[in-house]
Amino acid sequence: MSKQVALSKEYVKGLWENNPVFKQVLGMCPMLAVTTSAENGIGMGLATTFVLVFSSIIISSARKLIPSQVRIASYILVIATFVTIVDLVLKAQLPSLSKALGPFIPLIVVNCLVLGRQEAFSSKNHPGRAFLDALGMGTGFTIALVMLGGAREILGSGQILGITIMPEMFEPWLIMILPAGAFLTLGLMMALFAHLSLRKKRIERDAILKKYVKPEEPVKMEETE
Amino acid sequence: MDLFLIFFSAVIVNNFVLSYFLGICPFIGVSNKISSAFSMGLATTFVMTIASIVTWLIYHMILVPFDLQFLEYVSFILVIASLVQFVEMFIKKVSQPLYRALGIFLPLITTNCAILGLALFIVLREYSFIQGLVYGVGAGVGFTLAITIMAGIREELDLADVPKAFQGVPITLIVAGILALAFMGFSGLISV
Numbered sequence: 001m002s003k004q005v006a007l008s009k010e011y012v013k014g015l016w017e018n019n020p021v022f023k024q025v026l027g028m029c030p031m032l033a034v035t036t037s038a039e040n041g042i043g044m045g046l047a048t049t050f051v052l053v054f055s056s057i058i059i060s061s062a063r064k065l066i067p068s069q070v071r072i073a074s075y076i077l078v079i080a081t082f083v084t085i086v087d088l089v090l091k092a093q094l095p096s097l098s099k100a101l102g103p104f105i106p107l108i109v110v111n112c113l114v115l116g117r118q119e120a121f122s123s124k125n126h127p128g129r130a131f132l133d134a135l136g137m138g139t140g141f142t143i144a145l146v147m148l149g150g151a152r153e154i155l156g157s158g159q160i161l162g163i164t165i166m167p168e169m170f171e172p173w174l175i176m177i178l179p180a181g182a183f184l185t186l187g188l189m190m191a192l193f194a195h196l197s198l199r200k201k202r203i204e205r206d207a208i209l210k211k212y213v214k215p216e217e218p219v220k221m222e223e224t225e
Numbered sequence: 226m227d228l229f230l231i232f233f234s235a236v237i238v239n240n241f242v243l244s245y246f247l248g249i250c251p252f253i254g255v256s257n258k259i260s261s262a263f264s265m266g267l268a269t270t271f272v273m274t275i276a277s278i279v280t281w282l283i284y285h286m287i288l289v290p291f292d293l294q295f296l297e298y299v300s301f302i303l304v305i306a307s308l309v310q311f312v313e314m315f316i317k318k319v320s321q322p323l324y325r326a327l328g329i330f331l332p333l334i335t336t337n338c339a340i341l342g343l344a345l346f347i348v349l350r351e352y353s354f355i356q357g358l359v360y361g362v363g364a365g366v367g368f369t370l371a372i373t374i375m376a377g378i379r380e381e382l383d384l385a386d387v388p389k390a391f392q393g394v395p396i397t398l399i400v401a402g403i404l405a406l407a408f409m410g411f412s413g414l415i416s417v
Contacts, residue, residue: 033246077299107247178409179244184398187399192390195390
């Protein structure tokens with residue numbers, strides 16, 4: 001089915017329409033834990049994208065060699081290898097970021113987003129497509145992380161990327177950088193996402209209805225109870 | 226006293242779900258009914274307890290003596306995956322009722338980040354064997370507590386009139402946020 005989809009579509013679908021966090025509800029643990037600031041969000045997003053892209057390439061290249069009974073274990077091994085690489089590189093090059101993200105870098109191994117894409121996509125498609133899909137999903141994940149991290153950082157400390165942007169009189173909402181703030185912000189964001197897609201669906205439906213209903217009779221909106 | 230503090234802080238003060246965000250997937254996915262949530266909690270506690278023993282032994286008996294710490298993640302996840310498989314076979318053999326009660330939740334535990342997180346925390350904080358074991362049990366009990374409370378709230382929530390856009394995951398996250406706020410009240414009790 002996905003064979004007919006244009007290559008560019010493989011990349012774009014992960015960004016918003018099929019966003020891994022807002023739409024598929026994958027990768028929630030790092031999403032909530034590291035997004036106390038936009039900077040951490042970017043770091044986590046890039047690390048996950050790296051792991052996702054390289055393991056997708058490897059797994060889709062080897063998809064015909066991996067026996068299906070042990071596929072999950074093989075995927076996890078490949079993913080764990082790349083996570084170890086990321087972890088060691090971060091520790092050497094960016095020690096402060098590595099410290100801020102803490103145990104959540106190794107926890108990319110069990111991120112359901114990474115494993116989910118291997119199972120759902122890489123194991124069935126050739127490496128080129130798998131690469132684009134992984135890149136798209138990784139970008140979508142990064143976008144979601146940065147949105148959540150940015151919102152929490154602005155409200156929680158009045159800064160964005162370490163630069164103060166809120167006026168002097170703004171009292172930072174401490175709750176936003178505490179765990180409870182993560183749940184609340186993500187809950188509200190997902191509700192917003194659901195609202196937007198519901199509205200889009202309604203507009204599309206009305207447009208179709210308008211074609212068939214005579215223009216004299218205005219289309220009545222369905223009352224939701 | 227020290228062990229009691231470790232246990233208590235893992236259960237309530239630094240609850241794995243509500244303050245470290247570990248194990249969010251089952252927390253949102255399996256918290257529809259109290260009975261299944263409680264079974265999931267028990268299964269997780271069981272695996273966590275054994276995992277804390279086994280990963281401690283592997284890290285201190287094999288990885289450290291041979292200077293192989295860089296294999297930490299790869300070996301831990303392999304051990305956890307095979308452990309879950311083993312536990313599943315063991316329970317099936319020993320107690321059929323328990324096996325049926327836990328059912329499909331057992332295999333799902335492999336990808337629960339709370340287990341790997343627990344193993345990593347034990348290494349990171351340089352816990353001794355007994356401390357690690359107590360921490361493992363405490364983390365499991367804390368997970369069970371959080372997921373059971375959540376399921377209790379969600380059963381009531383089914384009867385409530387939730388706005389359309391909030392139905393499903395968003396309202397669950399908001400409830401979890403309020404729950405995390407409540408648990409924050411305990412944060413002054415112990416400093417770890």
